[in-house]
Amino acid sequence: MDEQNPASPTDEQTAADPSRSDQPTVDQLTVDQLSEGQLLARIFPRLRASASALIGPGDDAAVLTAPDGRVVISTDTLVQDQDFRLLWNNGCSSGGFEVGWKAAAQNLSDINAMGAVATGMVVSLTLPGATPVAWAEGLAEGLSQAISALGASGCGVVGGDLSGGREISVTVTVLGDLARRAPVLRSGAEPGDQLAIAGRLGWAAAGWALLESGIPFAALSPAEQRLIEAFHCPRPPLPAGPLAAASGAKAMLDISDGLIRDAGRLAGSSGVRIDLDARVLAGFREPLEAAASRLGASALDWVLGGGEDYGLLSAFDGDAQLPHGFAAIGSILSKKDGTAPESAVTVSGRHSDTVGWDHFAD
């Protein structure tokens, strides 16, 4: 409604790094040079379709199958300079591909954490007028390739919305199907249960620290470059959620804000305490030690406090055999009277003061 006041370009918006080989920059067209219809015509062919779509993009709304009479829904937003940077301190850029991948991955993870299988997503995209069209095309490709590569084979993009704005923002809303099973909530853990994890810990936090460092990408080891890749293109263990549900998981959530913080949420919802096993956690430090040493950081802090790897934290009966992909990481204990939620998680009996991220507080 507001063409009189088009978004003005900012430094960030023109800072895309042409040295990144995975980001097409031969096409210098920007989105304000196209009509909405023309831009959609560039994006649509790159979007993966959903096998569950009865009515796909192009009408007022999409229609998806909901085979068991229920539908799981979650939404998450990535905002420029909050969740990603077009130009990082080390010279790397978050291209559309990486942002699209991450937007898909973090939403697919929420469906996974309920024990459900994703069926479709809608994408609302806000772009400053100076955004390269190639960036928007890359976003569509990143969304689609993440869905494929992570194994959400029944999922695709069924609709969306396009807006102008002063900063790039991507909101994905994803739907899922529970396959006639009960959803696995955060609230079902009981004393005596074993706590198990599937997926990575601390990789994205380490990658983020490397991106924010002054160390050029080319000066990093292949292992360190993989940590940056883990931040940009996280790999939530998608088969693990429905598998855990089918294997009797009693409580589950995905680790988006850090192990300690998210374990605290599970503990709070279930009314229990959690004790993490320090020896098991030590094993998660190993792939991070070189980067931690280079940056003078603590690999254990990344393991305990780092989010955005989207591993799954699940409670199973104490004598249950853990499903494939899960490793025991701690125990569910009775809550002591008067215990504050902040102290509901210990590491081999000791309090950890490492906490995850909060988008507003400092």
Next chain:
Amino acid sequence: MDEQNPASPTDEQTAADPSRSDQPTVDQLTVDQLSEGQLLARIFPRLRASASALIGPGDDAAVLTAPDGRVVISTDTLVQDQDFRLLWNNGCSSGGFEVGWKAAAQNLSDINAMGAVATGMVVSLTLPGATPVAWAEGLAEGLSQAISALGASGCGVVGGDLSGGREISVTVTVLGDLARRAPVLRSGAEPGDQLAIAGRLGWAAAGWALLESGIPFAALSPAEQRLIEAFHCPRPPLPAGPLAAASGAKAMLDISDGLIRDAGRLAGSSGVRIDLDARVLAGFREPLEAAASRLGASALDWVLGGGEDYGLLSAFDGDAQLPHGFAAIGSILSKKDGTAPESAVTVSGRHSDTVGWDHFAD
């Protein structure tokens, strides 16, 4: 993940107009003074619950019933300074209440336009740190009151996401149930059908023009003030969508970008032409004439090109009795060979060069 780089306040973010009686400003707390959990604790109690929610807010995802084994989904975003202003030229402000109302209304309208009934929505909210907490609380109240007042009694807010950013952005994704009927698409109109409309035309465009004028709110007539209200708190005719579907509507969409443009979309999807009746359109001009006269604008331009009133445009058989709330507004004709989509809509046989809004093109 990015607390090192909190959003900085801007002029717009501090420009909320304290003279607006419906906007609480006694509480000067801003969102960066609260943790995410504290802010959610202020917002949640103001959100209307959904009767269809099996699992509501607070877990990794929500679970809604999908009674007929299908689910309708649509998403739309409102962005500060694109879709609303915190301070308009005439001194009015878009409070959280108004933005929340509009975000709910435009999404409910998309479900309505499929002939479906809304069951639940998720809300992703991006707020600069300097946003007053009261603005966010108002947004929750606006969302909830729009759902109630528009008659979406089975709908509520089942989840969401909260981010920081440099500008306010609200993305609502809404789900709906088709009640075992086929969805009404844009593509079903046939030559010989009558075209009918439910709802308003041009009110929001007139209200927007008044907001952008230099005329203070208090200097406007009550009728003109109602046009501003129509822009801020639009009233899509929600019962009309399912009623039209049950009454045999063959094609339908909601008018979000202007009558000519959206009629053109229906014509294009259906492979037909549309002729609008100039005499009927004249009747829609009447409530806008005083404002048009004051601003030196054209009431007919608002009727033909103004969006965001979210009326419904529907095609019915030529001899069908129109359901309650619909008025005949034109005819569906055969497409001439080689007719471009732009000329697919005429007004009493004559081409109109008034078009609606495009978020990127000028």
